[in-house]
Amino acid sequence: xxxxxxxxxxxxxxxxxxxxxxxxxxxxxxxxxxxxxAMFAGLSRGPASIPIALVDADRTAGSARFVGRLETAxxxxxxxxxxxxxxxxxxxxxxxxLVTLRPGFGAALDNPFVATPEVEMxxxxxxxxxxxxxxxxxxxxxxxxxxxxxxxxSRMSVTxxxxxxxxxxFSPASEARDDLLNVLDQIPRIPVLIDEAGLGSVTTGATGxxxxxxxxxxxxxxAQRRGPTNSYATSFAQxxxxxxxxxxxxxSMSIAIERSRGTLMRLLVAxxxxxxxxxAKGLACLGATLFTSSALITLGITVFDVTPTSYxxxxxxxxxxxxxxxxxxxxxxxxxxxxxxxxxxxxxxxLPFTMLGGGMVPLxxxxxxxxxxxxxxxxxWTLMAYEGAxxxxxxxxxxxxxxxxxxxxGVVAFSIGATRLRWDTG
Amino acid sequence: MLVFDHVSKCFGxxxxxxxxxxxxxxxxxxxxxxPNGAGKTTAINMAVGLLEPDEGVVRFADxxxxxxxxxxxxxxxxxxxxxxxxxxEQISGADNLRFFGRLHxxxxxxxxxxxxxxxxxxxxxDVRKKVVSKYSGGMQRRLNLAVAIIxxxxxxxxxxxxxxxxxxxxxxxxxxVEQLRDAxxxxxxxxxxxxxAQRLCDRVAIIDRGRLMALDTVPALIAAHGGPGNLVVxxxxxxxxxxxxxxxxxxxxxxxxxxxxxxxxxxxxLETVFLNLTGRAxxx
Numbered sequence: 196x197x198x199x200x201x202x203x204x205x206x207x208x209x210x211x212x213x214x215x216x217x218x219x220x221x222x223x224x225x226x227x228x229x230x231x232x233a234m235f236a237g238l239s240r241g242p243a244s245i246p247i248a249l250v251d252a253d254r255t256a257g258s259a260r261f262v263g264r265l266e267t268a269x270x271x272x273x274x275x276x277x278x279x280x281x282x283x284x285x286x287x288x289x290x291x292x293l294v295t296l297r298p299g300f301g302a303a304l305d306n307p308f309v310a311t312p313e314v315e316m317x318x319x320x321x322x323x324x325x326x327x328x329x330x331x332x333x334x335x336x337x338x339x340x341x342x343x344x345x346x347x348x349s350r351m352s353v354t355x356x357x358x359x360x361x362x363x364x365f366s367p368a369s370e371a372r373d374d375l376l377n378v379l380d381q382i383p384r385i386p387v388l389i390d391e392a393g394l395g396s397v398t399t400g401a402t403g404x405x406x407x408x409x410x411x412x413x414x415x416x417x418a419q420r421r422g423p424t425n426s427y428a429t430s431f432a433q434x435x436x437x438x439x440x441x442x443x444x445x446x447s448m449s450i451a452i453e454r455s456r457g458t459l460m461r462l463l464v465a466x467x468x469x470x471x472x473x474x475a476k477g478l479a480c481l482g483a484t485l486f487t488s489s490a491l492i493t494l495g496i497t498v499f500d501v502t503p504t505s506y507x508x509x510x511x512x513x514x515x516x517x518x519x520x521x522x523x524x525x526x527x528x529x530x531x532x533x534x535x536x537x538x539x540x541x542x543x544x545x546l547p548f549t550m551l552g553g554g555m556v557p558l559x560x561x562x563x564x565x566x567x568x569x570x571x572x573x574x575x576w577t578l579m580a581y582e583g584a585x586x587x588x589x590x591x592x593x594x595x596x597x598x599x600x601x602x603x604x605g606v607v608a609f610s611i612g613a614t615r616l617r618w619d620t621g
Numbered sequence: 622m623l624v625f626d627h628v629s630k631c632f633g634x635x636x637x638x639x640x641x642x643x644x645x646x647x648x649x650x651x652x653x654x655x656p657n658g659a660g661k662t663t664a665i666n667m668a669v670g671l672l673e674p675d676e677g678v679v680r681f682a683d684x685x686x687x688x689x690x691x692x693x694x695x696x697x698x699x700x701x702x703x704x705x706x707x708x709x710e711q712i713s714g715a716d717n718l719r720f721f722g723r724l725h726x727x728x729x730x731x732x733x734x735x736x737x738x739x740x741x742x743x744x745x746x747d748v749r750k751k752v753v754s755k756y757s758g759g760m761q762r763r764l765n766l767a768v769a770i771i772x773x774x775x776x777x778x779x780x781x782x783x784x785x786x787x788x789x790x791x792x793x794x795x796x797x798v799e800q801l802r803d804a805x806x807x808x809x810x811x812x813x814x815x816x817x818a819q820r821l822c823d824r825v826a827i828i829d830r831g832r833l834m835a836l837d838t839v840p841a842l843i844a845a846h847g848g849p850g851n852l853v854v855x856x857x858x859x860x861x862x863x864x865x866x867x868x869x870x871x872x873x874x875x876x877x878x879x880x881x882x883x884x885x886x887x888x889x890x891l892e893t894v895f896l897n898l899t900g901r902a903x904x905x
Contacts (some may be wrong), residue, residue, distance in 0.1 A: 457707030461768070464669040465724040466697045 223543050230550060233565060244272035245325045248281035257301025264499040271332055273337050282317060285416040288579060292323040292329045293416070304340055306354050310381070312337060313410040320415045320429050321582070330411060337409035345385070345494045355379050372402040417586045419421045428502075431495035434553065435488040435516070436574055437501075442484040443520040444541030446528035450476060451537040473613045475526070480524045484517040492585070504588040512580035513596060519573050522605035525612025548572045576600045622807060623648060623668060623699075623776050629831075630663050637663040639831035640677070642847050645776070650798060650808040651847060652822030654815070654891075656848035656899050657876040661811050667707060667753035668809065669701050681776065696727060704781040706761045707768075714748040714764050715773040718771050725772035727849055735771055742797060743767035759790025766797055768808025770806075777801055778809045783817060815892040825891065827898050840892055846897050855883040 212215055249265075251258050266273055274281075276291070284290040286312075295315040304308035314333060318326040344350055359379055366372045453459035462472055492509065503509045504611035527544065531537030549555055551565065554571030561569070569575055580597040581590030623645040631640040638660045641861050655661050664671040667679045681688040681698050687697035708717050718736045727735055738785035740746045743763035745756075753761060759803055762782065769777055779798065783791045798821055801808050818825055819839050826836040835842055849864040852871050855880050863872040868886045875881055 213796070247815075457703045457705035458708075458709060459700065460671070460703055461707045461721070462724070463671060464696055464701045465694045465721065466698070467724060468693045471693075 206548075217233045217540060218543060224544050226291065226547055229364075231548060235561060236363060244270060245292070245328055246272045246274065246290045247329055249273050249275050249291045250278045250281055250293065250295045251275070251300075252278070253298050253300040253303030253449065254360070257304040257312075258296045259301075261296065261304060261336060261340060262434075264339065265332065268332055268336055271329065271424045274578075282416060283458045285317055285319050287589070287593060288319060288321070288582065288587065291325040293317040293331065294329065298325055303352075304337075306357065307341055307344060307408070308354070308358060310412045311407065313412065314411045316411055316607050317416045318413055320426070320586070322419065326413065330413070333411060334407070334409055348384075351382055355382055401463075417588065425500055427495055427499040428586040429582065431492055431499070431501050433554065433579060433584050434495075435491050435513075435581055436549075436577050438487045438491055439484050439516055439520040439577060440545045442487055442547070443480065443524035444482065444538060444545065446476070446480040446521075447541050448534050448537040450528035451531055451534045455533055469613075471608075473615070477521050477525070481517050484520055485513060486518065488492060489512050501585065503585045505584055508589060508591065508594050509584035509596055512584045515580055515598040516577045518605040519577065519601035519606070519608075520610030521574065522610075522612065526608045527612075529612050529615040545574075549574045551575075554578065573601065573604050576604075622681070623809065624678070624680050625664070625668075625851065626678045626680070627654065628667060628674045628679055630660075630667060630672060630675050633707075638667070638674075639884055641792045641828065641831070641833055642677075643826055643836055645809070645899050647807060647808040648802055648805045649823045650802050650810055652818040652825035653809055653811045653828065654813075654818055654895060655828040658697040658830075659828045659899075661828065661895050662780070664828070665780055665809070665811065670696055670701060670775075687736065697772060698774055699776040699778065700774035701770065701778045702766045702769035702780065702782055704784060706765050707876070708761060708764060710754040711752060712758075713750050713752055714743075714745050715754060716757065717764065717768060721768050722771045727772060735773065739767040739771050742751045742800070744769070757790075759764075759786045759793070762786050762794060763797070764788060766794065770801070774806070776809070780811050781813065782810070783812065783814065791817075808837060815890065815895060819891045827895060829899045842894045843889050846899055848893060850886060851867075853885045853887060854881050857882055 210220065212264040219549070240538060243388075249262065258314060262273070263273060268404060274284075278295065281290070281293045285293045293316070294316070297313040299310065300314070316326060316329065316333075362372060362375060362379075366375075416490075452457070453462070463469065492501065492503070492513070496503070526550045527537060527541045530544075531540040546555075549572070551561075551567060551569040552574030554574050576597045579603060582592065582596065583594050625641050625643050628638055629636065629865055641660070641664060644652075653661050653664065663672065667674055668690060670692075673691055675768070679690060681690065682697060688698065690696055690699065702828060712720075715736055718739050719732060722732045722735055733877055737746070740749050743760075743766065745760060745764060745767070747757065748760065753764065756764065762785075766782060769779070782798075786794070794816070798808060798810065802823075806873045810822060812817070822839065823838065824838055825842060827834045827842075835897065837845065849866045850868060852863045852865050852868045852875075853874070854861055854863070854875055856875075858879070863875070870886055872881070
């Protein structure tokens with residue numbers, strides 16, 4: 196037994212002496228705990244408001260009342276902007292959903308016996324979770340409207356009178372018309388009859404025998420294009436990001452391997468400058484990540500019908516993404532001095548940044564400060580550049596911001612890594 | 622030739638190399654000996670340009686001019702075989718040689734000639750296409766040495782080149798080092814094995830705590846610092862050991878007193894010199 200305890204104690208001792216082991220045993224779970232804790236803390240107060248654009252194409256008292264109800268319902272950060280501009284905002288990824296109240300919305304809201312109010316939801320394809328929540332808020336608001344209507348005999352009477360006039364004006368005299376008018380006469384009595392039947396508490400909140408209180412037509416917002424689009428357009432952009440992450444971690448490991456096996460020393464004593472050596476490493480990483488991400492999107496284009504909106508901008512995005520992750524590779528390689536440490540540190544850094552960048556958890560679920568922090572995540576800008584070229588239909592000027600950020604991160608990170616690596620062979 | 626001219630190097634409070642001076646001569650195998658932490662690796666790193674001296678100068682003295690190894694172009698003159706096997710295991714021995722040859726500016730037929738010559742030098746021609754990970758430890762050591770001379774440098778630095786190899790491979794490496802000397806190369810050879818230094822080195826520098834303790838040929842070092850030899854005798858009373866500078870006189874004296882059944886004279890050697898100069902205390 197003593198021998199078993201001695202061996203177990205030795206293994207535990209070694210685990211805590213090993214910095215990488217310590218990182219993954221304590222520090223990484225702690226980071227995850229803080230990350231998800233902060234996120235769920237935000238959720239317990241309700242998730243941060245989902246940014247939506249709203250266009251009221253109806254412009255009636257009923258539609259205005261509905262918008263007011265949405266604004267006070269919470270959960271949505273509503274921006275009212277012109278339709279074209281709103282659609283552009285969703286396409287650029289600045290807004291998750293555009294909600295358009297179609298013409299006739301207010302009339303249908305005030306006359307649920309005749310029509311169902313209609314809205315159109317134009318959704319960023321990467322924001323389906325947010326779209327689901329927006330749909331819920333819309334239905335809830337419409338349900339509340341209907342419930343108020345059903346609880347108000349005077350409103351129902353007014354509506355009934357309108358409907359009666361319509362029927363009398365447009366329907367020829369018949370037995371069916373008379374039956375319909377009789378039914379209309381009874382409708383305002385429904386709340387009274389419910390009370391008299393002792394069902395008041397049971398039916399509270401019910402919308403009667405009507406269908407859904409709102410007709411929602413949902414479409415994905417993508418750039419205008421001739422070719423077909425599909426869900427692979429978004430999944431391949433994500434996959435290309437993971438290619439970059441994997442490539443940069445692998446290359447950072449390769450430098451650590453060169454260091455631990457002595458070949459880095461051999462390279463440094465060859466008649467080449469440190470600058471040449473670093474350029475070669477950078478070029479290899481750039482070439483490899485460029486090749487793998489290009490191969491991946493080529494596969495997406497040829498096999499999965501992914502049709503980029505702009506091939507030149509896609510090339511630009513691929514290049515900028517690779518430049519960025521080359522820099523990240525260089526920093527990772529100096530942080531992780533051994534092969535295992537480079538891999539551990541690489542993934543240990545990549546995963547939280549991917550989360551912060553919205554690569555794993557929808558950004559709207561995070562507290563606002565975490566969303567702001569996400570702006571430092573290269574993953575966020577890489578995805579934006581890739582999606583911009585593949586399906587968001589970015590123009591060159593729209594592409595400049597993510598590309599400039601990616602190149603800047605790449606250059607700064609490469610410089611930091613290069614400065615630290617130069618004579619570091621031990 | 623490689624010149625260390627009053628070179629010092631500090632790491633914080635530690636003076637790793639302290640006023641070290643020596644010059645190599647053409648066609649010489651120069652031994653650099655010292656206990657752990659003596660400053661050998663720091664000296665080697667300065668010789669190959671990885672570290673810059675805090676004081677003094679390291680240079681390759683030429684008839685025409687002095688060259689600083691910190692400048693990349695000047696490192697064409699030197700080849701380094703690190704103590705660890707510094708090779709790419711996933712590619713073949715020939716491809717390792719080709720890669721490092723290209724780094725040193727070799728191209729085309731010149732490169733292929735040098736690759737063939739180095740494979741022959743390391744006795745690896747038959748396995749040139751095998752990936753290095755399939756090589757034995759001895760074969761990897763020989764390739765490690767061959768890569769250091771792919772560009773035919775004037776100066777070759779061998780850092781503990783026989784660590785972890787069997788006697789046959791060690792002997793093969795000795796032969797290669799002697800070939801380099803015969804070809805007129807300067808060789809800096811660091812080792813912990815005194816018999817290697819004694820066999821191979823024309824001159825030996827013993828350094829300790831960064832300072833040069835002695836520098837001379839092996840016989841001269843032994844004469845100067847070896848002290849007395851040991852005469853081991855076996856008599857009816859058992860075996861005894863007697864320090865002496867005149868073994869014949871000592872033996873005659875012992876025989877006059879009792880019958881000597883057997884005797885052996887152990888002259889001072891390089892290890893004795895090393896221990897006399899650096900002490901017997903453990904260095905960690």
